[in-house]
Amino acid sequence: MNEPVIYTENLTKKFGAFTAVDNISFSVDKGEIFGFLGANGAGKTTAMRMLCGLSHPTSGKGAVAGYDILKESEKVKKNIGYMSQKFSLYEDLKVWENIRLFGGIYGMESKRIASKTDLILDELGFLAERNTLVRELPLGWKQKLAFSVSIFHEPKVVFLDEPTGGVDPVTRRQFWELIYAATDRGITAFVTTHYMDEAEYCNRVSIMVDGKIEALDTPKKLKLQFEADTMDEVFQQLARKATRSDN
């Protein structure tokens, strides 16, 4: 059997006496779209930062892309892609300049960057926007470009932190087509979202409440388990139990 692309066992992060992430254990397979849900303050970002090798767990263990998140965090960082609404493209650079810049940061050779740039622009339908400044693009276009850039180096896993925040449903649907295309190629997608329609698009979904994973299964099985018609209902049932809130 293939080893999981993401694996955690009792992963925990404390800030002083406060346990932000509380003994979470799960694994994600190659090519899977794994939805990581939870209300504000549930601990999603803290968990994701540990998985990306950016924050040291207090206890427990984990591996991403075959590397130990504690002992091999530099290798983890080289083998993942990351995209969030907050960290994105350089607004004052042109579309092609952004692609070249990130390709360089990921250590790709110039020739490969040049040929892949055309592929990306073609896939996105952005060939005419090659010389457009990123700040002039609509938000949904920026997000699609940011996603393509985050997987430019064909990482084993891409972490997507609320990647579609603030855009309309049609553009979000197009964004998800890009995720499907990437996972069809064997890239694993780890996605946080507040949109419950997007939870339905995931192969499996975990729901965090107050630092713990309270549910984890396919959307279909979760709906059966919680006797709910939609993932929104499943989420609301669990979120009601939360005592912690950042709002």
Ligand SMILES: Nc1ncnc2c1ncn2[C@@H]1O[C@H](COP(=O)(O)OP(=O)(O)OP(=O)(O)O)[C@@H](O)[C@H]1O
């Ligand atoms: N550096 C820190 N020091 C102290 N507490 C922190 C720190 N980082 C996060 N927390 C707390 O840990 C909890 C989990 O935060 P986290 O950002 O991981 O939640 P989240 O699920 O990502 O929420 P959101 O959806 O709002 O981004 C929150 O109560 C937050 O205030």
